[in-house]
Amino acid sequence: MTSAWEAVRMKRAIRRFADRSLEPAHLERILQAGRRSGSSKNLQRWSFIVCRDREHLGRLAKVGPWAGHLAGAAVGIALVTPDPRSPDAPLSILFDLGQAAAGMMLVAWELGIGSVPATVYEQDLARQLLGYPPDQYCEYLLSFGYPADPAELSAPPRAGGRMARGRIVHEERW
Numbered sequence: 446m447t448s449a450w451e452a453v454r455m456k457r458a459i460r461r462f463a464d465r466s467l468e469p470a471h472l473e474r475i476l477q478a479g480r481r482s483g484s485s486k487n488l489q490r491w492s493f494i495v496c497r498d499r500e501h502l503g504r505l506a507k508v509g510p511w512a513g514h515l516a517g518a519a520v521g522i523a524l525v526t527p528d529p530r531s532p533d534a535p536l537s538i539l540f541d542l543g544q545a546a547a548g549m550m551l552v553a554w555e556l557g558i559g560s561v562p563a564t565v566y567e568q569d570l571a572r573q574l575l576g577y578p579p580d581q582y583c584e585y586l587l588s589f590g591y592p593a594d595p596a597e598l599s600a601p602p603r604a605g606g607r608m609a610r611g612r613i614v615h616e617e618r619w
Contacts, residue, residue: 459559
């Protein structure tokens with residue numbers, strides 16, 4: 446079993462997936478990780494739309510310029526919330542959604558499953574393809590699948606790529 450720290454340290458974005466379905470128990474664990482995530486006031490303002498159909502995933506790959514990985518994923522999960530841009534929406538909606546997404550992606554990594562998020566740029570297309578109600582909104586979809594190159598799961602973290610601790614961590618005051 447991978448420790449939480451090892452999953453955080455080693456996890457990377459996986460955009461190329463093996464042509465293999467997710468094991469049902471693995472998908473269930475990923476969904477439970479999202480469902481069990483913390484949320485402000487325990488409001489749990491999220492819904493997950495699970496997409497497995499290859500044709501459907503291919504159409505979803507067109508919701509944004511960097512969403513092409515959805516076409517090759519075993520599963521795409523749309524993260525749906527009340528519209529966070531509405532005037533009365535609390536900022537915590539997106540924080541909560543980020544926690545759910547991070548939990549899902551870390552649990553997937555522990556199971557040997559890669560993932561990567563896609564931002565939705567084509568809102569009308571996403572709504573048409575996913576069929577969520579008018580008072581809901583989808584800003585992100587997550588791709589999941591076993592990596593096309595399994596070595597990516599155990600490759601050491603790349604040098605650099607992260608800001609130095611001293612640039613982002615401040616003690617007591619900025």
